[in-house]
Amino acid sequence: MKVIKFGGSSLASAAQLEKVFQIVKADKDRRFVVVSAPGKRHEDDTKVTDALIKYYKAYIAEKNVADIQNWIIDRYRGIIDDLSLGQGILERISKSIIDLASLPIEGNAFLYDTFLAAGEDNNAKLIAEYFKKNGLPARYIHPQEAGLFVTSEPGKARTLPSSYDKLEELRNCDEVLVIPGFFGVTTEGQICTFSRGGSDITGSIIAAGVKADLYENFTDVDGIFAAHPGVVKKPHSISELTYKEMRELAYAGFSVLHDEALIPAYRGKIPLVIKNTNNPDHPGTKIVLKHTGATIPVVGIAGDDDFVSINISKYLMNREVGFGRKVLQILEELNIRWEHIPTGIDDMSIVLRARELTPIKEQEIISQLTRHLEVDEVEIERDLSIIMIVGENMKSHIGVMAKAAEAFSKHHINLEMISQGSSEVSVMFVIKTEQEKAAVRALYDSFFNS
Amino acid sequence: MKVIKFGGSSLASAAQLEKVFQIVKADKDRRFVVVSAPGKRHEDDTKVTDALIKYYKAYIAEKNVADIQNWIIDRYRGIIDDLSLGQGILERISKSIIDLASLPIEGNAFLYDTFLAAGEDNNAKLIAEYFKKNGLPARYIHPQEAGLFVTSEPGKARTLPSSYDKLEELRNCDEVLVIPGFFGVTTEGQICTFSRGGSDITGSIIAAGVKADLYENFTDVDGIFAAHPGVVKKPHSISELTYKEMRELAYAGFSVLHDEALIPAYRGKIPLVIKNTNNPDHPGTKIVLKHTGATIPVVGIAGDDDFVSINISKYLMNREVGFGRKVLQILEELNIRWEHIPTGIDDMSIVLRARELTPIKEQEIISQLTRHLEVDEVEIERDLSIIMIVGENMKSHIGVMAKAAEAFSKHHINLEMISQGSSEVSVMFVIKTEQEKAAVRALYDSFFNS
Numbered sequence: 088m089k090v091i092k093f094g095g096s097s098l099a100s101a102a103q104l105e106k107v108f109q110i111v112k113a114d115k116d117r118r119f120v121v122v123s124a125p126g127k128r129h130e131d132d133t134k135v136t137d138a139l140i141k142y143y144k145a146y147i148a149e150k151n152v153a154d155i156q157n158w159i160i161d162r163y164r165g166i167i168d169d170l171s172l173g174q175g176i177l178e179r180i181s182k183s184i185i186d187l188a189s190l191p192i193e194g195n196a197f198l199y200d201t202f203l204a205a206g207e208d209n210n211a212k213l214i215a216e217y218f219k220k221n222g223l224p225a226r227y228i229h230p231q232e233a234g235l236f237v238t239s240e241p242g243k244a245r246t247l248p249s250s251y252d253k254l255e256e257l258r259n260c261d262e263v264l265v266i267p268g269f270f271g272v273t274t275e276g277q278i279c280t281f282s283r284g285g286s287d288i289t290g291s292i293i294a295a296g297v298k299a300d301l302y303e304n305f306t307d308v309d310g311i312f313a314a315h316p317g318v319v320k321k322p323h324s325i326s327e328l329t330y331k332e333m334r335e336l337a338y339a340g341f342s343v344l345h346d347e348a349l350i351p352a353y354r355g356k357i358p359l360v361i362k363n364t365n366n367p368d369h370p371g372t373k374i375v376l377k378h379t380g381a382t383i384p385v386v387g388i389a390g391d392d393d394f395v396s397i398n399i400s401k402y403l404m405n406r407e408v409g410f411g412r413k414v415l416q417i418l419e420e421l422n423i424r425w426e427h428i429p430t431g432i433d434d435m436s437i438v439l440r441a442r443e444l445t446p447i448k449e450q451e452i453i454s455q456l457t458r459h460l461e462v463d464e465v466e467i468e469r470d471l472s473i474i475m476i477v478g479e480n481m482k483s484h485i486g487v488m489a490k491a492a493e494a495f496s497k498h499h500i501n502l503e504m505i506s507q508g509s510s511e512v513s514v515m516f517v518i519k520t521e522q523e524k525a526a527v528r529a530l531y532d533s534f535f536n537s
Numbered sequence: 538m539k540v541i542k543f544g545g546s547s548l549a550s551a552a553q554l555e556k557v558f559q560i561v562k563a564d565k566d567r568r569f570v571v572v573s574a575p576g577k578r579h580e581d582d583t584k585v586t587d588a589l590i591k592y593y594k595a596y597i598a599e600k601n602v603a604d605i606q607n608w609i610i611d612r613y614r615g616i617i618d619d620l621s622l623g624q625g626i627l628e629r630i631s632k633s634i635i636d637l638a639s640l641p642i643e644g645n646a647f648l649y650d651t652f653l654a655a656g657e658d659n660n661a662k663l664i665a666e667y668f669k670k671n672g673l674p675a676r677y678i679h680p681q682e683a684g685l686f687v688t689s690e691p692g693k694a695r696t697l698p699s700s701y702d703k704l705e706e707l708r709n710c711d712e713v714l715v716i717p718g719f720f721g722v723t724t725e726g727q728i729c730t731f732s733r734g735g736s737d738i739t740g741s742i743i744a745a746g747v748k749a750d751l752y753e754n755f756t757d758v759d760g761i762f763a764a765h766p767g768v769v770k771k772p773h774s775i776s777e778l779t780y781k782e783m784r785e786l787a788y789a790g791f792s793v794l795h796d797e798a799l800i801p802a803y804r805g806k807i808p809l810v811i812k813n814t815n816n817p818d819h820p821g822t823k824i825v826l827k828h829t830g831a832t833i834p835v836v837g838i839a840g841d842d843d844f845v846s847i848n849i850s851k852y853l854m855n856r857e858v859g860f861g862r863k864v865l866q867i868l869e870e871l872n873i874r875w876e877h878i879p880t881g882i883d884d885m886s887i888v889l890r891a892r893e894l895t896p897i898k899e900q901e902i903i904s905q906l907t908r909h910l911e912v913d914e915v916e917i918e919r920d921l922s923i924i925m926i927v928g929e930n931m932k933s934h935i936g937v938m939a940k941a942a943e944a945f946s947k948h949h950i951n952l953e954m955i956s957q958g959s960s961e962v963s964v965m966f967v968i969k970t971e972q973e974k975a976a977v978r979a980l981y982d983s984f985f986n987s
Contacts, residue, residue, distance in 0.1 A: 330852075331883065334852070334853075334882055334883055335881065335882050335883075338855070338882045346853070347853065347856070350852065353852060354852075398959040398960065400960060402780070402784070402800065402803055402804075403784075403796070403797065403800065405788065405874075405876065408869060408872065409865075409869045411865055411875070411878070412862060412865035412866055412868075412869050415859075415861055415862035415865060416862055418862075419858060419859045419862050422858065423858075424855075424858050425861070426855065426880075427880050428861070428878050428880060429879075429956050429957055429958045430876075430877050430878060430956055430958050431785065431956075431957075431958040431960050431963055432784055432788045432962075432963065433781065433784055433785075434958045434959070434960040434962070435958060436958045436959040436960075468959060482951075485945075485946055485949055485950070485951050486942075486946035488938075488945070488946070488952055488955065489939065489942035489943045489945065491942075492936075492938040492939035492941075492942040492943075493939045493942075493943065495935075495938070495939065496935055496936035496938070496939035499935055500935070501932075501935050502938055502957065503959055503961075504957055504958060504959050505938065505955050505956065505957040505964070506879050506880055506955065506956055506957075507879055507881075507954055507955040508848070508879045508880050508881040508884050508885060508886045508954060509846055509848040509879070509884070509918060509954050509967075510848065510850060510881050510884040510886075511953075512881055512882075512884070513881055513882065514955070515880075515881075517959075
């Protein structure tokens with residue numbers, strides 16, 4: 088039993104939908120199809136979701152909404168016509184889009200979410216209709232009927248734990264169920280969306296709920312590459328990643344899947360595969376809990392910029408019980424999220440994303456560290472990048488660090504900071520951003536080309 | 538103007554005192570002599586300070602104190618006779634020792650400190666007398682007269698900031714001043730000692746107070762070695778260290794000087810030299826604020842055992858604002874001091890000295906992490922050692938890490954954790970204790986023998 092999810096670009100046109108149909112039909116275990124709203128057909132196209140945002144804004148500003156309604160309906164009409172699905176489904180979708188403009192505005196915390204969710208919801212109806220017309224027993228199912236209940240937090244819904252038992256009952260359905268992604272329903276029956284890009288989350292929740300054997304996430308790339316293709320020429324695609332490795336790579340700039348989306352599948356121990364709708368024969372990248380069989384020590388190399396470091400030194404710092412905690416407390420009170428704390432004996436660095444440090448917060452931190460914690464020196468270091476080498480099997484391979492450090496040294500790259508935790512899933516290096524690309528290339532060469 | 542301090546073994550006998558006299562006489566800038574109590578003359582000897590502890594215990598238990606009084610007085614008598622200093626000084630010292638047994642016991646928080654301080658105090662009188670008899674204009678000065686005032690914290694006195702202005706006036710004295718180490722006087726006139734081994738602190742305070750050009754600390758070794766002589770055969774002695782480097786080495790097992798003793802000299806920007814009373818021509822190890830001239834990237838390699846690590850992992854840990862702070866808060870509430878926090882993305886390790894983690898505290902930590910912070914996994918890793926490579930000039934030498942990692946790899950030593958802060962004064966490696974000696978030898982070979 089498999090859950091299969093398609094992203095917006097896989098569903099942007101009739102031609103794409105034909106590929107989707109072939110993929111679903113090809114494996115009778117593909118029983119749950121989670122879909123996004125129609126995405127862009129070409130670079131300059133508008134996503135249906137973005138059109139819905141425009142529609143919402145016009146509606147609450149009490150402007151004329153006819154044009155934008157028509158644009159959206161036409162978008163679906165184009166696909167319906169190309170697939171010869173007929174008038175019934177078009178009328179159903181049209182009504183749904185037009186009816187949005189009769190929802191109450193005042194005191195309706197879920198209005199925005201309801202507008203947005205219409206993109207996925209109507210696409211699911213369309214796709215179910217298309218599957219049925221082509222002889223695949225399929226049925227559109229609304230999250231309310233499916234049992235996907237969420238908290239009442241507009242724009243950032245979280246699944247209610249009770250959902251999982253309800254969802255499990257879907258296993259008994261005979262049809263292929265087509266489920267709109269991106270939203271759930273509150274216990275009061277309101278539409279409430281996950282954070283943007285949230286169709287991945289729906290797929291993950293459904294996979295965990297129906298205890299799927301596999302969660303197939305179809306995108307427009309052949310899986311995950313061992314390094315960014317914009318930096319390394321033709322990097323090889325990773326055949327197998329663990330969830331932990333995926334997290335580390337996603338953290339440092341790999342953005343195939345939104346990592347929060349993976350939690351339900353991770354907790355449900357469901358393996359996941361990332362595949363390409365446009366190249367379905369490519370095995371893609373499988374994401375598993377534990378590596379199967381022997382594998383290489385390093386699976387991928389990631390780099391991300393826009394980091395800064397707050398470097399603090401104080402003579403005899405490490406004798407002070409609570410010093411580190413007090414520093415972190417200052418950051419927390421300013422609602423600043425930190426990333427790493429490489430420490431010496433009398434110095435500590437706090438590495439964080441540059442966006443966390445506004446000029447006002449920066450002044451406040453310096454002032455508090457100097458006045459309350461009486462540090463000897465505090466300095467803000469900018470234009471830093473983080474480079475991560477990632478691989479759970481590093482643990483059993485002595486010499487990974489030597490190989491990496493040698494690569495840096497050979498290319499005259501200075502290591503500003505280093506941190507490797509006991510999990511040994513990754514080693515993190517902080518370097519100057521101007522050397523980031525050279526560093527990723529040097530490491531890729533060292534681990535994959537030699 | 539120099540402050541010169543002698544440790545107990547340099548002052549244990551007449552023969553040692555003759556060396557001390559020659560050293561002081563050899564340089565007319567040596568104007569402030571800080572002395573310890575007489576130390577051991579041989580392996581099985583008793584230190585005068587330990588005899589004074591015995592004396593104190595007998596006195597407060599209202600036992601007969603005559604024997605122990607006599608032992609202490611005889612100890613000074615032996616030196617006085619050997620140096621032919623005559624009856625006057627012996628009577629002065631005898632009276633001082635005997636008078637201790639007429640101090641009030643009840644409600645006297647400073648009684649123990651007063652007993653202990655008598656070792657240094659009487660030795661200073663003796664040494665001043667000896668210097669004068671040999672034609673060096675010298676004068677014993679009590680900390681009260683000198684102006685060394687401290688907080689009323691028996692056994693852990695801290696200098697009152699006002700002391701420094703008073704001490705500065707000592708610059709105007711014409712004589713060589715002989716000052717007993719280890720204690721100061723409260724504003725109520727009570728004797729109050731620094732923590733044990735505190736003659737180093739007195740020297741450091743006097744040096745800062747009189748704004749000395751140099752603080753000479755005489756011990757019984759030729760300075761500080763680049764690695765522990767018990768691990769590496771005949772390691773070379775370090776000619777110049779910075780205060781920061783000294784701190785890092787002291788942290789990881791080098792114990793020539795108690796590093797807290799250095800604070801006043803460090804803050805006063807006074808350079809320090811560690812020399813050998815028994816080999817005064819050896820240049821020793823100079824400790825400075827900044828390196829003078831070019832120097833090697835790595836000055837020393839230290840290793841210390843008995844560390845443990847608390848390894849925590851939680852999926853999406855790094856998304857939680859305040860997670861790290863909460864972990865440190867748990868430790869702080871249990872009064873546990875931590876050393877390093879190497880982090881991955883979803884895992885953090887807390888490295889601490891094994892003595893900090895009693896079985897009860899360990900249970901409490903695991904329980905709180907599991908219940909309150911809902912971590913996925915927590916594991917205690919034992920038998921760990923920290924290896925540090927230390928050198929402020931690493932910063933300007935690319936390739937130090939590569940050299941170190943290569944040495945580890947060649948000797949099949951797995952790096953459990955790594956941390957390098959932005960100061961780049963040191964790189965810390967956590968390894969299994971069973972590989973500690975091999976690691977120190979490998980690194981020493983790599984940085985000093987090749």
